[in-house]
Amino acid sequence: MSQSSQDYLKRDKEYLSPALSRATEIVLGKAEGSFIYDIEGKKYLDLTSGIAVNQLGHSHPEVVEVIAKQAANCIHTSCVVHYPANIDLAEKLASIMPGNLSSTFFANSGAEAIDGAIKLAKLAKPGRTNIVVHRGSFHGRTLGAVSLTTSKNSYRKYFEPLLPGIHVTEYPNIYEIGTAKGREFLVKHLDDIFNNYLDNVVAPETIAAIVIEPILGEGGYIPAPGIDGTYNYLKKLREFCDKHEILLIFDEVQCGMGRTGKWFASEYYGIVPDIQVMAKGLSGGMPLGAFAASKELMHKMPPASHGSTFGGNHVACAAALKLIEIVERDKILDAVNSKSKLVFEFFENKFPNSNTHKPVADGSPRSNEPLRGHGFSAYHNPQLQIRGVGLMIALVFPSNEIATKVKKQSLEKGVLLLGCGIHGNIIRLAPDLTITEKDLLHGLEIIAANI
Ligand SMILES: Cc1ncc(COP(=O)(O)O)c(C=O)c1O
Structure with a gap:
């Protein structure tokens, strides 16, 4: 007997842990491309892509085919043998990752990969007990990764004390400062603020690693300063880390793998x-995480110092290889940039004078006057501020209530949206990278009608 959404929701409450909150009450029937259908057949345009995961949309036929083929050949062996998909993927990643990042460890998730990265830093920097992270970041929910996470206290408060030696510095958010003067001040004094923190709170020679999301994800889709060619915060961090022999860790879990129109967001900052x-x-929906380093650094991890039963399994690696092949073959990164432009132009036209921080197509400086030209909607248009890069775009509303209303009403009209940001006033647009311009525009029209 077929069951209704209501039947499933009742059983969900009965048998599943309440710890995992759900964004909607939709019970999935099937998913295809940019759309999901509930069990009664209602269609939704999915602008969440499973929290910025399904780069090629739901169940891309070529990915499905390769998954089926790999599953028929072998699903799982763990580290009992070496296997081609694993090795092929590591080699392929080495060709798309920046600089000398060429050696990879595969895990199952972002949090696990973060834990592995911290272990590598600890191994490579014996005696240095501290890690510096940035406020508002989300790095995952394992006890290691959650110790680095400061985007919401609900992730941490029940589980403290967490890992010792984690220090939190500010994420330089130039986009949420109300006055032009305030922004100018922050940009001018970022060096001082950072150095003061290090002088007074944590001595550089005790730090093993500094961790940052080049574009803050769950914390509010905030690009680190410098993406527009102004004060390059990541460059400053790089120089600082080099000077003090600290490892610099970029968490590209959300902003990586093409979401911003480049394989990795760090490329915008050089x-x-x-x-x-x-x-x-x-891996376009298969569970796969990874951390990568130069061969020299990675080889500081001796055999058996880290591992995973399922990490980098045959099927997930085969799917990831196919994903990279399709993104390259179909020039999907270029398309991300043009779709991003479309989103920014759409909102600019709908809400003239809104405060648009335009995406940067080629990473070149857009203006030598840092903050002019992307003023702040709180000034010019109280309804909306837009910021982001590629298809990682934040719609920032004046209040949590408005963002919640827009999400709810859009859902009623068949458009699925997710929030982000520490104040709950942000809607993130993270559609699949293959969404058609027509579907994207349709979704934007519905969102705009509800603002
Ligand atoms: C930037 C970032 N790091 C780490 C994680 C954790 O990834 P996972 O949920 O796969 O453990 C997330 C998940 O949202 C993330 O956005």
Whole structure:
């Protein structure tokens, strides 16, 4: 007997842990491309892509085919043998990752990969007990990764004390400062603020690693300053880390794998980290995480110092290889940039004078006057501020209530959206990278009608 959504929701409450909150009450019937259908057949345009995961949309036929083929050949062996998909993927990643990042460890998720990256840093920097992270970041929910996470206290408060030696510095958010003067001040004094923190709170020679999301994800889709050619915060971090022999870790779990229109967001800043962490879009929906480093650094991890039963399994690696092949073959990164432009132009036209921080297509400086030209909607248009890069775009509303209303009403009209940001006032647009312009525009029209 077929069951209704209501039947499933009742059983969900009965048998599943309430710890995992759900964004909607939709019970999935099937998913295809940019759309999901509930069990009664209602269609939704999915602008969440499974929290920025399904780069090629739901169940891309070529990915499905390769998964089926690999599953028929072998699903799982763990580290009992070496296997081609694993080795082929590591080699392919080495060709798309920046700089000398060429050696990879595969895990199952972003959090696991973050844990591995921290272990590598600890191994490579014996005696240095501290890690510096940035406020508002989300790095995952394992006890290691959650110790680095400061985007919401609900992730941490029940589980403290967490890992010792984690220090939190500010994420330089130039986009949420109300006055032009305030922004100018922050940009001018970022060096001082950072150095003061290090002088007074944590001595550089005790730090093993500094961790940052080049574009803050769950914390509010905030690009680190410098993406528009102004004060390059990541470059400053790089110089600082080099000077004090600290490892620089970029968490590209959400902003990596093409989401921003480049394989990795760090490319916009021209900076190569020592360790790069990936997951989400890496395998287009299969559970796969990874951290990568130079061969020299990675080889500081002796055999058996880290491992995983399922990490880098045959099927997930085969799917990731196919994903990379399709993104390259179909020039999907270029398309991300043009779709991003379309989103920004759409909102600019709908809400003239809104405060648009335009995406940068080629990473070149857009203006030598840092903050002019992307003023702040709180000034010019109280309804909306837009910021982001590629298809990682934030719609920032004046309040949590408005963002919630827009999400709810859009859902009623068949458009699925997710929030982000520490104040709950942001809607993130993270559609699949293959969404058609027509479907994207349709979704934007519905969102705009509800603002
Ligand atoms: C930037 C970032 N790092 C790490 C994670 C954790 O990834 P996972 O949920 O796969 O453990 C996330 C998940 O949202 C993320 O956005």
